[in-house]
Amino acid sequence: MSKNGSVSRRGFLTMAAGAALLPFTAASAQRIAGANEALRIGVIGCGARGTELMRDLLSRGKRRTPHRVVVACDACETHRSRASSLTGADAVPHWQDLVQRRDLDAIVVATPDHHHAAMSIAAMESGKDVYCERPMALRLDEAAAFWDVARRTGRTVQIGAQQTSQPQWRLAREIIRSGEIGDTVWCQGSYEPSPAVTQWERPLYKNAGFADLDWDAFRGCSAERHFDPDRFLNWRKYWDYSNGIAGQVFYHKLAALLIAVGPAFPERVSAAGGIYVRDGREVPDSFVMTAEYSGGRTIVLASSMANRYGLPAVIRGREASLEFHGRFIKIARGVTASNRATEMCCETIPREDHLANWLHCIRSRKKCVCNEDIGYQSMVAIAMAVESYRTGKTLSFDGATGRMFPSCVMNRTIIA
Numbered sequence: 050m051s052k053n054g055s056v057s058r059r060g061f062l063t064m065a066a067g068a069a070l071l072p073f074t075a076a077s078a079q080r081i082a083g084a085n086e087a088l089r090i091g092v093i094g095c096g097a098r099g100t101e102l103m104r105d106l107l108s109r110g111k112r113r114t115p116h117r118v119v120v121a122c123d124a125c126e127t128h129r130s131r132a133s134s135l136t137g138a139d140a141v142p143h144w145q146d147l148v149q150r151r152d153l154d155a156i157v158v159a160t161p162d163h164h165h166a167a168m169s170i171a172a173m174e175s176g177k178d179v180y181c182e183r184p185m186a187l188r189l190d191e192a193a194a195f196w197d198v199a200r201r202t203g204r205t206v207q208i209g210a211q212q213t214s215q216p217q218w219r220l221a222r223e224i225i226r227s228g229e230i231g232d233t234v235w236c237q238g239s240y241e242p243s244p245a246v247t248q249w250e251r252p253l254y255k256n257a258g259f260a261d262l263d264w265d266a267f268r269g270c271s272a273e274r275h276f277d278p279d280r281f282l283n284w285r286k287y288w289d290y291s292n293g294i295a296g297q298v299f300y301h302k303l304a305a306l307l308i309a310v311g312p313a314f315p316e317r318v319s320a321a322g323g324i325y326v327r328d329g330r331e332v333p334d335s336f337v338m339t340a341e342y343s344g345g346r347t348i349v350l351a352s353s354m355a356n357r358y359g360l361p362a363v364i365r366g367r368e369a370s371l372e373f374h375g376r377f378i379k380i381a382r383g384v385t386a387s388n389r390a391t392e393m394c395c396e397t398i399p400r401e402d403h404l405a406n407w408l409h410c411i412r413s414r415k416k417c418v419c420n421e422d423i424g425y426q427s428m429v430a431i432a433m434a435v436e437s438y439r440t441g442k443t444l445s446f447d448g449a450t451g452r453m454f455p456s457c458v459m460n461r462t463i464i465a
Contacts (some may be wrong), residue, residue, distance in 0.1 A: 065152035088116035095123040095132035095143035126261035175388035182209035184296040199421035205406035207417040208424035210304040214403040221309035230366030239359025240298040240352040265435035292330025315340040319443040337386035338434035
């Protein structure tokens with residue numbers, strides 16, 4: 050354990066591997082449910098998002114794709130009881146027990162972000178497919194470990210960046226591949242929060258009791274701290290459990306843009322921002338990141354939790370630009386009114402929502418829309434942006450080693 054109480058990379062990997070006590074066998078890897086055979090799913094994290102996913106799974110389980118929630122896990126007994134009443138599933142307090150069960154085919158991870166990688170890795174090592182809410186990890190080394198295990202085990206992985214399943218990004222990809230806008234040079238996007246989530250506060254729950262909460266289970270491998278109800282209720286505000294805007298909302302935007310323009314690792318990333326809402330938060334409430342890719346392409350993402358207005362979504366090419374307006378994509382050529390603009394409707398593109406895509410890919414063994422590759426490439430840029438903000442340095446990424454480092458070090462190495 051490091052001086053600040055957090056678990057080292059070696060400790061994290063040992064913990065994740067140790068949780069999967071069941072041997073990973075050829076039989077477990079090759080099990081494919083038949084068309085009429087119900088998938089058996091476990092859910093880790095039964096708070097607001099986990100409950101939403103369970104309700105979604107329940108409604109889908111009554112349709113053509115059969116599945117059922119077999120077991121649910123949460124650090125809070127109230128959440129576990131609610132999940133059990135909702136689904137009829139077994140309720141367990143420890144996620145390590147859930148991933149060891151042999152009566153599961155797949156696992157949904159809907160916990161705070163600092164648990165995502167360890168739980169997903171343990172599930173895959175136990176022969177289970179994974180739907181992991183975004184982001185796929187909190188740190189770059191955790192994401193790399195997630196990616197390595199997914200490739201080695203061949204499990205079906207979907208990262209919960211739901212925007213990647215929206216049809217406009219697939220339409221944009223086809224337009225770009227056709228060469229109609231020329232080489233892409235600049236992409237931008239933003240997040241426009243609703244008033245209800247502007248500051249990621251849950252004041253209505255401040256007076257709730259916490260006698261049924263296992264604080265150590267919630268804390269997991271994060272730094273050792275005394276119980277704090279604000280850290281439990283508003284965990285998105287603290288570096289121990291979240292990367293704030295970058296991991297929570299920019300991950301959606303970046304993964305979707307990479308679907309459109311083509312997957313890649315960034316070459317350089319820089320970030321800036323600040324804390325302007327004085328509520329004890331550690332993560333910035335205003336954040337902007339710039340990611341530079343090979344071939345002269347740049348992606349800029351900017352947002353403020355204190356203001357609902359952000360950057361319009363645009364992909365600029367050398368010949369034209371793509372502007373995103375709900376279900377329409379506008380192809381704008383030139384900057385004068387005399388130049389032709391074309392609108393294309395995304396409703397003509399077949400659409401499969403994010404959770405359905407995962408369920409279908411479990412049976413077909415095809416790659417999900419936001420699979421481990423897109424998930425990892427997105428996470429690299431997000432992790433670099435967070436590190437850039439926290440250190441005040443522009444960072445470069447070495448794809449061969451999977452490491453990030455200050456750009457000046459890379460430049461001196463190249464010159465030498």
